[in-house]
Amino acid sequence: MRIESEITECVAVLSMNEKTGWQKELNYVSWGGDPPKLDIRDWAPDHEKAGRGARLTKAEAKRLREALEEMDLED
């Protein structure tokens, strides 16, 4: 089953796969005409295809930010 998606705002590219050109992105995405939600997902270079991902409400994104800020993410 294919659901129409529209990226209403590109927020950030989290990584890029040099071989395939696919990117993991943070965007605002509207799915099936619903109001846009924050969305973390892999996208094909032309954005015609997308992988699985996670959708976040503002409250969830805020909680995620707090959690990430408490983490040591240095290499």
Add this chain to the structure above:
Amino acid sequence: MRIESEITECVAVLSMNEKTGWQKELNYVSWGGDPPKLDIRDWAPDHEKAGRGARLTKAEAKRLREALEEMDLED
């Protein structure tokens, strides 16, 4: 196709669905015996079932944190 998953560390609960008890969580998860990666996903109360989600490397999580810090997530 069912892939074995193991939550190796619970980092944060991002939200809880009062009706179903499902939670959106940030965890370190090992999939199919691979080294654990950061993982944002919905989980059933008993963690026996999971929804779709996003897996993040440390570098991606760091980039995500930076992007979220630039955003106004207040209501």
